[in-house]
């Protein structure tokens with residue numbers, strides 16, 4: 001019998017009872033605290049079974065970036081730009097769940113001859129974001145690098161490609177997502193806010209958080225109705241993913257009622 005698991009179950013029972021009591025109080029703050037306790041307990045459970053999906057998919061409470069890594073029961077932001085006096089910031093799981101993601105900061109450019117410690121090639125950068133709830137496509141990464149003119153460094157392993165700093169990419173990514181969620185940056189009369197975020201719209205059915213983010217983008221989209229009409233007319237091409245703000249299941253339900 002693993003004592004960590006036994007302790008965790010006992011602690012979980014107490015925590016959930018506390019959460020239920022708080023939720024019963026009814027005030028918004030108590031509700032929020034109750035939600036945070038449940039969420040933190042789920043994060044601890046994940047840590048015990050060796051997955052960290054919840055922690056990885058949370059935006060950092062300070063910089064809003066998807067740069068939280070779990071270590072010793074806390075979530076650490078590995079974004080260099082977020083650190084204070086060179087020291088990494090960290091939160092315990094309950095704080096993390098209670099605070100929620102912070103507002104993304106302006107993109108910081110690091111210009112130095114010597115590469116920072118978090119430089120990576122494109123493959124590793126994409127792998128890093130695949131483990132968060134919002135995977136990034138190669139084309140989105142290329143677009144972010146260009147759009148924010150991110151600094152690059154020589155790649156000694158491959159002369160044809162470059163290295164980029166994870167912190168720079170993560171900051172640009174968070175700023176970009178915040179813009180697209182507000183519909184500012186990419187949505188125009190002819191260009192929907194989902195441009196470049198294909199994966200997000202096709203993996204949305206597997207994950208509630210991604211689904212909510214994708215639907216929010218659809219809400220502000222000037223092409224929403226046209227997109228939905230197309231999906232409904234040519235249903236064969238739209239069996240998966242979100243179109244016009246609806247999931248495949250919701251579209252099927254709509255079809256059956258019309």
Ligand SMILES: [Zn+2]
Pocket residue numbers: 060061062063064065067077078079082089
């Ligand atoms: Zn941070």
